[in-house]
Amino acid sequence: MAAIVSEQLLDWYDAHARDLPWRARPGDPAPDPYRVWLSEVMLQQTTVAAVKPYFEAFTSRWPTVEDLAASPEEDVMAAWAGLGYYSRARNLVKAARAVAERGGFPETEKALRELPGLGAYTAAAVAAIAFDRRAVVVDANVERVVSRLFAIREPLPGSRKAIRTCAEEITPDSRAGDFAQAMMDLGATICTSRDPKCLLCPLQTACRGRAEGDPALLPVKAPKKAKPVRQGKAWWIERDSAVWLIRREGKGMLGGMRALPDDGWSAGGDGSGAPPLDGEWQGAGVVRHTFTHFALELSVERQSTREEPPGHGEWWPVDQLEEAGLPTLFAKAARLVLA
DNA sequence: GACCCGTGGAC
DNA sequence: TGTCCAAGGGT
16 A cells, blocks of 8 residues: 555656746756755745745845855844744754855754754655655645545644654655655645545545545644733834834844834733833834734834934834844834834 | 744635 | 644754
């Protein structure tokens, strides 16, 4: 059964592979590990459509991992703005510098796993796709496809071990990279979360979930928790057509990103923090923004001044705010003020 | 294992 | 409109 599955899937992939910017075309030399790695990191929890323009921008600006390694971190952070999960950008720079230092990407799953930002999935994916190593690549697509193919009814995340065992079983010894990408293409276009296209599926005759009648109900997932709503304040301080931006510290929420000064809402603040300047503040409105595990109502207040706010920051020309690389929350706040 | 960490699109 | 979700990793 395992050999049949991988064979049918690879045949399907040869005919129906998606044409994606980070994939080698037929006739291309071996895939570029830099582009494979960069795309895999960008694609973590992020849709193909969202990644495409960022991938083009990054590879144009930094064509090699050495170029990226030589770039100031804040430039990379600004280029990542809007893509989310900013620890990826922080780790991207660290990993690029480690790779440049050692003279190239490691080629084994185990060694790749040592690089910051490469977990079990990404290390396996890069090993398989860039270096043609046999590796068991398990992402959300594979979890869905395998759950249905083997009719695994135990809910996630408890079923992960069983899923991995089954994925291991059907991973071929050769073309592991194509197999991994085939599983992802199948999951993205045929074995979709909602309304799977079973009639078009190359694995329909092997699929136990389909045989048992309810593939769309798999995988079963644990119920989600409700998101609390937090309140916060942010301050727009303007002087000579420039706005005061700070850079958020550490590894926490939006860490490393440029931002408006705020009252500490991300640390659990309740919106009662003191403003960074005295004087008359003018309400500019409220931004609503939903993060992974809470929603935020951010009140934006503005003031024009001739003073210098305390602490570290920079005056950023308002007509060049696009280049500051504000994360979406603060880009929304800026839009509100400038509307 | 649980929780933290963004965002925009589909329905 | 709210909900779900997408090529996860770090702690």
